[in-house]
Amino acid sequence: MAHEQHQQLIQTLHECVGACNHCYDACLKEEDVNMMAECIRLDRECADICAFLEQALMRGTPFASDLAAVCAKICEACGNECQKHDHEHCQKCAEACFKCAEACKEIA
Amino acid sequence: MAHEQHQQLIQTLHECVGACNHCYDACLKEEDVNMMAECIRLDRECADICAFLEQALMRGTPFASDLAAVCAKICEACGNECQKHDHEHCQKCAEACFKCAEACKEIA
């Protein structure tokens, strides 16, 4: 079954979705939101494409590799932005994004 | 067909999704993003539930009225926040949200 092949990737995506959504929420509550604007934007782009791919893999999408390629790219962009910021939520999010980008590339 | 019954509501939802996404994008580019944090948050909550309901109606969901009730509530909350801000994108978004809330209530 497709979703069993991809079980590890689904879990990695799920963790990335969690980290991005948490970082988005925390960025909106930071003292200096201006500085976090790009992070807020990319957190949601990344959470949404990861959540999309996660569900697509769960239902055996025929487009796994194409979706994973674009997902990897968005994860990397989000990770690059997040790692610029010292907040713990940003650092954790960067880590989750880079891990997810690597996992996506394996099937891309 | 369900989606024909709801054609006007689908259009109203679509316009609200557009206004909320545009307002979200514009808020992230404002000089004072701090002041827009709640608007950014609610714009995305609203865009996402409206887009969800829009697609659900298009495919004849059996849960139209339940989804419309929660959608109306989120539209109202977003409209209330947006109308506090003088930016044109906020004022237009508030208008789209209130119009959409009314349309949702008709089937809720």
Add this chain to the structure above:
Amino acid sequence: MAHEQHQQLIQTLHECVGACNHCYDACLKEEDVNMMAECIRLDRECADICAFLEQALMRGTPFASDLAAVCAKICEACGNECQKHDHEHCQKCAEACFKCAEACKEIA
């Protein structure tokens, strides 16, 4: 943090999303797809609203209880349909849906 309060519910929703997407995929591959049409439809309605609520909770949505109420209703409808079918994927999906409906009701 909102997403920590809801950690257990997020996990339950995640399992329900997985079970529904798997059941949807498996139903489309059954010998008699006609018999599974309602199951296919409800699996996707249920997966989508659960995935929506999951992400909304992760980012501290102010609408948790309203979304959880509609999610509980859709989970129940999906569980009721799935439990009519003897396929293992349907039985497992029904179980995940009922568990998720209960968890949603606790915050609704």
Add this chain to the structure above:
Amino acid sequence: MAHEQHQQLIQTLHECVGACNHCYDACLKEEDVNMMAECIRLDRECADICAFLEQALMRGTPFASDLAAVCAKICEACGNECQKHDHEHCQKCAEACFKCAEACKEIA
């Protein structure tokens, strides 16, 4: 503004989302659902990625061309499946999918 540049594409995507969701709904109500299984699956894959891209464009996503490339591929696959079936909803859906694939390729 990004969303104004893409206004025509957003409209084309919106029509494709509508055609795919309607075709999905109608396929599930056909007499011979077995024959429509692949169409049902691809209709939802296509509706979901088009709806995703539509919203992403509305909020000025930095990933427009990558998302459009994968969207074009999924639209084509859905159009190819739909055009095999004589049902009016399938023929109309195929048309909307091919039109949308072309529009996506222009920015991919």
